[in-house]
Amino acid sequence: DAGVIQSPRHEVTEMGQEVTLRCKPISGHDYLFWYRQTMMRGLELLIYFNNNVPIDDSGMPEDRFSAKMPNASFSTLKIQPSEPRDSAVYFCASSFQRGFGEQFFGPGTRLTVL
């Protein structure tokens, strides 16, 4: 398996633009997590899905952020409109339901909002 795949790896956009981040979890994994990492706030969980259903979105900072998982092999995190304070590295991770929940992280998307 290729591991968790994220695209794009880098994104530079201007304030007010829509940004869409994409994630393909490891095949067979039941859980998918979206994290945001910054120097100031560390590693924050934004939202997670179980079997394509959003379970906990309490970490989503505001209505500008939305996430979907239309099928078991694809998820998106959208920011509309983007703001400079959204600049961060966004990680997607997946895990297998049975067991103690080791999370496998993707390579991340480095987002810069100018």
Added chain:
Amino acid sequence: GENVEQHPSTLSVQEGDSAVIKCTYSDSASNYFPWYKQELGKRPQLIIDIRSNVGEKKDQRIAVTLNKTAKHFSLHITETQPEDSAVYFCAAPGEAAGNKLTFGGGTRVLVKP
């Protein structure tokens, strides 16, 4: 929900010395305690984990100890090497089902040659 605190936030050690990072958690229902290592510009990766029925686990130069009574667990790295320089995160699941982990704030470890 679970609250995980990690100390110290930065740690500088001489090559060959040992490094110890400590985490405390709040939810006594937590039963799984992983440690992730994140090298500069890379993704977090699991390096070792421990389950609540075990007090200590070793894997070569790294070990994790767990004290469920005091609700803390620690990462020990012996004979540190420059490649151990990274940010280390502890985590705990709390009572919440669903493999959700709450991460500590991270410890930046610098191994000086």
